[in-house]
Amino acid sequence: MTTHYDPAVHTPAEDDGGPPPEAPAPPGHHRPRRSRFGRLWRGRPEDPSWVRPAFLALLTATALLYLYNLDASGWANSFYSAAVQAGSQSWKAFFFGSLDAGNAITVDKPPAALWPMALAVRIFGLSSWSILVPEVLMGVGTVAVVYAAVRRRFSPAAGLIAGAVLALTPVAALMFRFNNPDALLALLMSLACYLVVRALEDGRTKWLVWAGVAIGFAFLAKTLQAFLILPALALVYGVCAPVRLRKRLGQLALATAAIVVSGGWWVAVVELWPASSRPYVGGSQNNSFLELTFGYNGLGRLNGEETGSVGGGGGPGGGGGGQWGETGWDRMFNAEIGGQISWLLPAALILLVAGLLATRRAARTDAVRASFLVWGGSLLMTAAVFSYMAGIFHQYYTVALAPYLAAVVGMGAATLWERRERIWASLALAAAVTASAAWGYVLLDRTPDYLPWLRMPVLVGGLVAALGLVFAGRLGRRTALAAAGLGLVASLAAPTAYTLSTLREGHSGSIVTAGPSGAGMRGGGPGGGGFPGGGNAPGQGQGQGQGGPGTGGFPGGGTAPGTGGNNQNGQTPNGQTPNGQAPNGQMPNGRSNQNGPTGEGGRTGGAGGGGMGGLLNGAEVGSEAKKLLEADADSYTWVAAAIGSQNAASYQLGTGEPVMAIGGFNGTDPSPTLAQFKKYVADGRIHYFIAGGGMGGGMGGDSGAASQITSWVEATFKEVTVGSATFYDLTSPTD
Numbered sequence: 001m002t003t004h005y006d007p008a009v010h011t012p013a014e015d016d017g018g019p020p021p022e023a024p025a026p027p028g029h030h031r032p033r034r035s036r037f038g039r040l041w042r043g044r045p046e047d048p049s050w051v052r053p054a055f056l057a058l059l060t061a062t063a064l065l066y067l068y069n070l071d072a073s074g075w076a077n078s079f080y081s082a083a084v085q086a087g088s089q090s091w092k093a094f095f096f097g098s099l100d101a102g103n104a105i106t107v108d109k110p111p112a113a114l115w116p117m118a119l120a121v122r123i124f125g126l127s128s129w130s131i132l133v134p135e136v137l138m139g140v141g142t143v144a145v146v147y148a149a150v151r152r153r154f155s156p157a158a159g160l161i162a163g164a165v166l167a168l169t170p171v172a173a174l175m176f177r178f179n180n181p182d183a184l185l186a187l188l189m190s191l192a193c194y195l196v197v198r199a200l201e202d203g204r205t206k207w208l209v210w211a212g213v214a215i216g217f218a219f220l221a222k223t224l225q226a227f228l229i230l231p232a233l234a235l236v237y238g239v240c241a242p243v244r245l246r247k248r249l250g251q252l253a254l255a256t257a258a259i260v261v262s263g264g265w266w267v268a269v270v271e272l273w274p275a276s277s278r279p280y281v282g283g284s285q286n287n288s289f290l291e292l293t294f295g296y297n298g299l300g301r302l303n304g305e306e307t308g309s310v311g312g313g314g315g316p317g318g319g320g321g322g323q324w325g326e327t328g329w330d331r332m333f334n335a336e337i338g339g340q341i342s343w344l345l346p347a348a349l350i351l352l353v354a355g356l357l358a359t360r361r362a363a364r365t366d367a368v369r370a371s372f373l374v375w376g377g378s379l380l381m382t383a384a385v386f387s388y389m390a391g392i393f394h395q396y397y398t399v400a401l402a403p404y405l406a407a408v409v410g411m412g413a414a415t416l417w418e419r420r421e422r423i424w425a426s427l428a429l430a431a432a433v434t435a436s437a438a439w440g441y442v443l444l445d446r447t448p449d450y451l452p453w454l455r456m457p458v459l460v461g462g463l464v465a466a467l468g469l470v471f472a473g474r475l476g477r478r479t480a481l482a483a484a485g486l487g488l489v490a491s492l493a494a495p496t497a498y499t500l501s502t503l504r505e506g507h508s509g510s511i512v513t514a515g516p517s518g519a520g521m522r523g524g525g526p527g528g529g530g531f532p533g534g535g536n537a538p539g540q541g542q543g544q545g546q547g548g549p550g551t552g553g554f555p556g557g558g559t560a561p562g563t564g565g566n567n568q569n570g571q572t573p574n575g576q577t578p579n580g581q582a583p584n585g586q587m588p589n590g591r592s593n594q595n596g597p598t599g600e601g602g603r604t605g606g607a608g609g610g611g612m613g614g615l616l617n618g619a620e621v622g623s624e625a626k627k628l629l630e631a632d633a634d635s636y637t638w639v640a641a642a643i644g645s646q647n648a649a650s651y652q653l654g655t656g657e658p659v660m661a662i663g664g665f666n667g668t669d670p671s672p673t674l675a676q677f678k679k680y681v682a683d684g685r686i687h688y689f690i691a692g693g694g695m696g697g698g699m700g701g702d703s704g705a706a707s708q709i710t711s712w713v714e715a716t717f718k719e720v721t722v723g724s725a726t727f728y729d730l731t732s733p734t735d
Contacts, residue, residue, distance in 0.1 A: 066139050069505075086101045088119075088121035088122045096111060100638065102638050108283025109283075150371075153411070171402060174514035186400055191214045193403070209255055217263065231381060232380075233378070285670060301391035325393065332345060332387060346435035351413060352412060372412075429487075433465050441456075465490055644667040651690065671705070678712070
């Protein structure tokens, strides 16, 4: 039953989220005291007895699902795992987000998303679980926040629907078990929306300020992506808040100040800290976090002009095709993205319009309509930016949409169910279920070999449920509930299948996708999680991608040499084939070879190049290479230096010792310069140089610092071969 806000009857206790005040007990009567556990289990006294147990069951089920088979992903994204390892060893690396405990260079993001994982590793030791369990907890927390936000203004059933939709969204199941910054970002964005909804109920400044704090901290997780929903939130509050206009403007100014303080304190420290005594800001070209924020991680993502990147995307406007896929209004539904997030997106759009229609005559300050505007506005704003951004774009970014989409579905379903006796409401409910079933059929049909029997039950079940919902207002309550239940099952069956497929397999590397093999591919074909542009990353077989010769994923067309597939460390499950190449092409979907955190599966010596010469997935570190690097490691700041962060991360995780990443993630950052590197070598701070890797090294075609360092090392120091890997001993000149 929908609960409408009425200032005349809404008590302060309710505004604070607590139960309404109870009537005084009769004289001589003493109310029995509930234990703390009893209060936790029972919940609000006015709620039906099933509400709190159902909510706790939702959170428990989400946690168990996301914890299942968690260690199959090994180090997940070794780029961030190495930074977590460094942060657990050095508080300076922890603060700056350094890739190594020697503090040579940072990751190309702020460090907030690394902090929970680094603290867990400090407490429990370095393992796949200690890195990934904090991400699972963020997922459970996000489900709880979305439930609380929807349940507060609508009904417990609406909150449970929203929480279930979020938990069973494939890309959410992927990223809440992965160590990229997106999990923390999704949690904080959900919390910000919840706090703005609270502020819209009673106009209290504190809720809006706390929302600003959440958004500011989200900036420290993934920079400007945290600001995508700001226009929607500010506009809704400025128009709908139940206070005078002057106060609204003042509150928005205070919330803006909270954003600046919450996100800006770390930026100020980094910018004011002497550059000579802090790590280089990875991803920037001038050692400036502000340049990184507004360039590579900011406007560059929108227009595709990303200095130091592996290539831009399609140009502005619809239909632009580029390295990162097609742009346009239908991007969220296409073969690359659709199976990740769009299962209930058509239904959410229908329910959003219907919810706004249902509240069209409400007062300006109506909290129900404001909730639709907050969550729906965030959904539309984020989807629009994702659809047209021409720079680097990965399928997993769409996890940011999942909380907004889930909230809109839960709110819209509850609103229309309450009004089901009105023909327009029952028709809208039926349309939402029909759209979900039909679109689910289409998405399942894109992977025809995956559960081929599921498509027809989803479609038929949805259509039958929709027919029942058309007459929901005229049917008995039980029959109407049966139709609604069937519609919910038909709508969630297909994304649930994709989610379970995601949970069954490990994922690792820089580009990962949810669902079965073939889902989320560039161009929709085999070769999952493939290199941008749909072409073959090197060593990926023939004809697997969308592009033909000269149109592959590597900037400028064609393929890059000597790189493995998209499985962990460029290795097949039973051992690595020559040149890191998986038989018949790339291992699908960015999945791990499931060899555990060490990533050492079929080889005993040396190291094999990972995806794109180590750019995407790093290298496989064998026991002989580890023994070489660990010898006399305490005598050096860095046991080795490698081109590109993924290569360096692989060796660092394999040995537990700091490894310098020359050139940052792509190998294109000007850090260190040749002069700086020569000084490090002269001071005896680096033991070995690892040949190959990165765009600035093994890829050739780069005349910057990485290539200069490589040339100098090859001409100056003795070569050491271990297995198929090549090292240069920086303590042994060729003379």
